[in-house]
Amino acid sequence: MANITETITKYLDILNLPLEKPSLNYLERICNAQLNTFPFENISKLLYCENHNNNYFEIPSFELFTKNFKEYNFGGTCYTLNSNLLILLRGIGFDCYHVMLEEKHMGIIVKINKERFYVDCGAAAPFFKPVRFENDFENISSFGKDEVNILPEDPRLNRYRYVRHVNGKQSGKAWHFNSRKVAKVSDFNEVIKKSYKPNATFMTILRCQLYQIPKQRSISIVNNKFSIRYSNGETNVLTLSSEEEIRTVLIEEFKLPKLPVKEAIEVLKRLKIDIFEHSTKY
Secondary structure, rough: HHHHHHHEEEEEEEHHEEEEEEEHHHHHHHHHHHOOOOOOOOHHHHHHHHHHHOHHHHHHHHHHHHHHHHOOOOEEHHHHHHHHHHHHHHOOOOEEEEEEEEEEEEEEEEEEEOOEEEEEOOOOOOOOEEEEEEOOOOOOOOEEEEEEEEEEEEEEHHHEEEEEOOOEOOOOOOOEEEEEEEOHHHHHHHHHHOOOOOHHHHHHOEEEEEEEEEEEEEEEEEEEEEEEEEEEEEEEEOOOOOOOHHHHHHOOOOOOOOOOOOHHHHHHOOOOOOOOOOOOOO
């Protein structure tokens, strides 16, 4: 227990938050800090796959997750980010569990005063606070023109759906889930394994996203496109022409100087993907 307690302290230090008793206000501050600290990125995923010869799939442990952020500025995609966030929340004393959305995405349900809240810091989506989906059917988690709703499908059967709209258009398919069906991390083993296949989304692009709420913006790199989305809906896109320019943006704009982006680009090259030619909708 001493080891996990020490790691919880390190994790909270990274978030620049003190240890407090579980409460809705504290949970909101954790969600906000998480989205403004840990990047949603696949650089770590590409390197992990390469280092394990594409035959070993495991989510970084709680200790390794915090260590990797300090040493390499790693965050991760949904499985890494939300699985470790759940460990943190449980370590603090929150009553919570995972849910599986559409047999692929890993979300978190937190119970506070007999009410369930949806928490998700692993979708690059604007969930800056827990979603009161059971009592607020018109909830909207938004940033600029990016909006996410957790909508009722059949509340009597605990059925809900996750729907995201960007610029007024639905982004991807709706994700359906049962809010009372507890999922274990091991339930995601097969979908995690599939996420490392050569044609999987995060094995075919370079991706890094981070919210910077003090600056009222969200910044993102997708291949060689650097986007800045502001809370007022304005978006600026810059095309980067070299690996050095990408690295400079990660240092100067993201403040993530340790991310080994050049190594990740080399992995993509070995997978026959040129990020300076490869167009994408993501």
